[in-house]
Amino acid sequence: xxxxxxxxxxxxxxxxxxxxxxxxxxxxxxxxxxxxxxxxxxxxxxxxxxxxxxxxxxxxxxxxxxxxxxxxxxxxxxxxxxxxxxxxxxxxxxxxxxxxxxxxxxxxxxxxxxxxxxxxxxxxxxxxxxxxxxxxxxxxxxxxxxxxxxxxxxxxxxxxxxxxxxxxxxxxxxxxxxxxxxxxxxxxxxxxxxxxxxxxxxxxxxxxxxxxxxxxxxxxxxxxxxxxxxxxxxxxxxxxxxxxxxxxxxxxxxxxxxxxxxxxxxxxxxx
Numbered sequence: 001x002x003x004x005x006x007x008x009x010x011x012x013x014x015x016x017x018x019x020x021x022x023x024x025x026x027x028x029x030x031x032x033x034x035x036x037x038x039x040x041x042x043x044x045x046x047x048x049x050x051x052x053x054x055x056x057x058x059x060x061x062x063x064x065x066x067x068x069x070x071x072x073x074x075x076x077x078x079x080x081x082x083x084x085x086x087x088x089x090x091x092x093x094x095x096x097x098x099x100x101x102x103x104x105x106x107x108x109x110x111x112x113x114x115x116x117x118x119x120x121x122x123x124x125x126x127x128x129x130x131x132x133x134x135x136x137x138x139x140x141x142x143x144x145x146x147x148x149x150x151x152x153x154x155x156x157x158x159x160x161x162x163x164x165x166x167x168x169x170x171x172x173x174x175x176x177x178x179x180x181x182x183x184x185x186x187x188x189x190x191x192x193x194x195x196x197x198x199x200x201x202x203x204x205x206x207x208x209x210x211x212x213x214x215x216x217x218x219x220x221x222x223x224x225x226x227x228x229x230x231x232x233x234x235x236x237x238x239x240x241x242x243x244x245x246x247x248x249x250x251x252x253x254x255x256x257x258x259x260x261x262x263x264x265x266x267x268x269x270x271x
Contacts, residue, residue: 001025001146004062005032006055006077008039011096012068014124017047018154024146033058059084064092064146071097071266078108088113092143094133094150096120098169099266102136102162114138116147119168120154122176129155130172134162166267170260178255183208 003025005012016032019025027048033055034040044051052058058065059081069077074097088109094116095105105115115136123129131151135144144159151157160168183204190200215222230237243249 001029001064002062003030004052004058004065005030005043005049005068006034006058006065007068007070007073008032008034008036008043009068010122010125011120012066013039013043014122014129014154015066015068015096015120015150016043016049018124018127019150020047020049022149022153024149024153031058031062055080056084059086059091063090065094066150067093067095067097069097071099074100074105075108078105082108089138092116092139092146094118094147098173099166099263099269101267102134104267106136112138114140114143116143117162117165118147118151119165119173120151121172124151124154127154130175131155131157132160132165132168132172133157134160134165166260166263167256169263170256170258173263174259175256178252179208 003016003019005016012032012034016025016030020027020030028050030049031052032040032043032049033052040051043049052061055077067074067077074095089112092114093105093109096118098119100117102115102117105117106113113136116133116139117136118131118133120129120131124131129151131154133147133151135147148157148159183201186204186207187197187200190203191197195203211225214220214225218225226240230240
């Protein structure tokens, strides 16, 4: 198998590097292309992949294509691919573009194309990503297995119906940014209470890591873990009360819903 990477930004790099390090694919079996040639050159120099001179070269030499361009660039890329006359059934096309549906991809490169739509997130850059994917009608069992391994190499991966992909985008796709805001806010609270900035940030980051690890490793409901920290009349329940008073829970829910709705709008704009 030869994997073509179209779009060598952070996500494309993370997925390819993760797959190489997990030995799912060899570096020399990857052909990378980007209109920003410096991004390709960096990937070639640092990880030994092959650079491609054109989109046509990627399509004609690879049997799996990882499409990691921005959503607004997808149509142009697909239009160009459609002009090559390549049998679309020969290629597995994996798209990570937010809001771009399987049917819209298939319509560009004919309805018998093998397509998988995926939504990873940026913690894939450190091997802690959360991704979901949906196989198209013509994707094979082997395609699904490869996609599972590819995204599993940089974190956790689940398969969902396409009707839920916008919700995935709102939760895990956008979610890291929400957590970064929380970390910053916790650190600011520490500074406001007298801690030096560097110590406050270090403690905030480790608190998030530790709490997430507790949920993951104990498999206990977050509400139960929260109750275990809250002593009667203690400091933590006072803080929880302040969070509820200012609508923290509702704000988090609305953040995910707003991001989900934006993903839906992006998809509608392209249909």
